[in-house]
Amino acid sequence: MRDTSRRRLLVVLLALTVVLLGVDVAGGPGAGQLRAAGGAAFGPVERFLSPGADAAGAGASEARAGVLRDQLVAQSREARELAALSGAPDLAGSTFLPARVVGVGRQGAAGPERVTLDLGARDGVRTDLSVVAAEGLVGRVVAVSPWTCDVLLVGSADLVVGVRVGAAGTLGSVGSGARGPQHRPAGQLNLTVVERGTVRTGDAVTTLGSVGGSPFPAGLRVGSVQHVDEAPGDLTPTASVRPAVDLTTLDVVGVLLAGPRTTPRTPSTATG
Amino acid sequence: MPLPSLTLTFRSLVLLLAAVTSVVLSARTQLALPDLVLPVVVAGALWVGPSRGAILGLVGGWLVDLMPPGSAVLGTAALLYAAAGLVAGAGRREGQTPFGWIATVGAAAAVVVTTGRLAVAALTGAPVQWPVVGVELLLTVVLCAVLVPVLVRCEQRLARGRG
Numbered sequence: 001m002r003d004t005s006r007r008r009l010l011v012v013l014l015a016l017t018v019v020l021l022g023v024d025v026a027g028g029p030g031a032g033q034l035r036a037a038g039g040a041a042f043g044p045v046e047r048f049l050s051p052g053a054d055a056a057g058a059g060a061s062e063a064r065a066g067v068l069r070d071q072l073v074a075q076s077r078e079a080r081e082l083a084a085l086s087g088a089p090d091l092a093g094s095t096f097l098p099a100r101v102v103g104v105g106r107q108g109a110a111g112p113e114r115v116t117l118d119l120g121a122r123d124g125v126r127t128d129l130s131v132v133a134a135e136g137l138v139g140r141v142v143a144v145s146p147w148t149c150d151v152l153l154v155g156s157a158d159l160v161v162g163v164r165v166g167a168a169g170t171l172g173s174v175g176s177g178a179r180g181p182q183h184r185p186a187g188q189l190n191l192t193v194v195e196r197g198t199v200r201t202g203d204a205v206t207t208l209g210s211v212g213g214s215p216f217p218a219g220l221r222v223g224s225v226q227h228v229d230e231a232p233g234d235l236t237p238t239a240s241v242r243p244a245v246d247l248t249t250l251d252v253v254g255v256l257l258a259g260p261r262t263t264p265r266t267p268s269t270a271t272g
Numbered sequence: 273m274p275l276p277s278l279t280l281t282f283r284s285l286v287l288l289l290a291a292v293t294s295v296v297l298s299a300r301t302q303l304a305l306p307d308l309v310l311p312v313v314v315a316g317a318l319w320v321g322p323s324r325g326a327i328l329g330l331v332g333g334w335l336v337d338l339m340p341p342g343s344a345v346l347g348t349a350a351l352l353y354a355a356a357g358l359v360a361g362a363g364r365r366e367g368q369t370p371f372g373w374i375a376t377v378g379a380a381a382a383v384v385v386t387t388g389r390l391a392v393a394a395l396t397g398a399p400v401q402w403p404v405v406g407v408e409l410l411l412t413v414v415l416c417a418v419l420v421p422v423l424v425r426c427e428q429r430l431a432r433g434r435g
């Protein structure tokens with residue numbers, strides 16, 4: 001009797017899981033709230049266990065120890081990464097919130113696809129902000145809880161970025177390397193050019209920019225063209241792109257609050 | 273009912289610890305890591321049987337799904353670990369369980385979870401890092417063989433202490 005009721009409970013729970021999975025795939029309501037609840041419950045634990053937690057919680061009582069710690073921190077890797085981020089030419093003029101990666105999801109077979117940052121709604125982070133490192137684009141904020149936020153990385157299956165390629169500014173889009181006719185190995189992105197344009201090996205790939213600068217502002221480095229595919233039947237050229245940021249060694253990143261262009265564009269008059 | 277609550281508390285705490293540790297460790301190292309949640313599910317399922325093992329796997333999987341940054345698709349880890357709990361629970365034996373059998377059940381559960389992950393990657397269009405997947409599977413099988421007997425002994429001791 002107990003065994004049947006347990007089996008019934010299992011079936012009900014499995015059915016509930018399948019329904020929630022379907023809702024998440026279809027983009028229905030509720031999945032985002034569930035992720036936010038998970039972030040609110042477990043995010044503080046991850047922040048507490050993060051590598052920089054002890055340095056951040058410095059007490060005012062031990063001033064001398066604090067000075068020594070400051071000197072130590074100034075020489076540390078994080079300080080160098082933060083300085084590199086502040087001095088990156090692509091980011092000149094833009095405002096960002098510095099953040100650290102506190103959790104990396106490697107549950108899938110694809111390596112890291114999502115990471116957790118130690119910034120949340122209380123710091124002014126909202127979904128669809130872009131996340132950058134000194135070398136270029138990292139990803140996009142997809143879930144926010146009070147103390148942490150989750151970032152979908154460039155190259156994951158659900159993220160496609162509109163880009164310009166090379167000096168000519170050929171338009172295209174960059175997505176997961178496994179999408180499209182060529183199954184590229186992990187760590188390579190797939191570039192599809194929208195029309196017959198010239199794409200050469202070594203061309204820089206930068207973001208095209210979105211309306212209002214969200215999720216992606218224009219001109220951020222995504223990567224460089226590694227190999228142009230030779231497929232005679234294809235109407236549009238495709239290429240593999242090596243990401244500018246090493247996504248496996250992410251530590252200090254910035255959440256972009258506003259893009260570089262803050263002054264409104266002035267209308268110009270044609271003189272022809 | 274003091275005994276079930278004690279073992280239940282132990283199991284939930286170890287599950288939570290395993291889920292948090294795997295996410296935080298991944299942020300600190302680039303090395304391939306074994307699945308830390310699976311040994312807990314396998315040990316519990318070997319002790320309680322298939323249907324309760326599947327429920328334990330489902331709960332552990334939801335923890336993995338909701339632990340930030342979470343799974344790409346919510347519910348996938350829950351279903352995979354439920355399947356692993358079902359398989360491990362089917363391997364329950366009365367009396368003393370030989371080490372070889374525990375290692376075999378752990379390996380079977382690890383293969384179930386890895387196969388499921390590859391299927392999820394194929395369905396969602398995510399790239400597969402074959403060498404990393406292979407190394408992680410191997411590490412998980414070894415960790416299951418080492419950790420599952422220890423966890424089973426802990427649960428036995430807790431059960432005896434209560435009675």
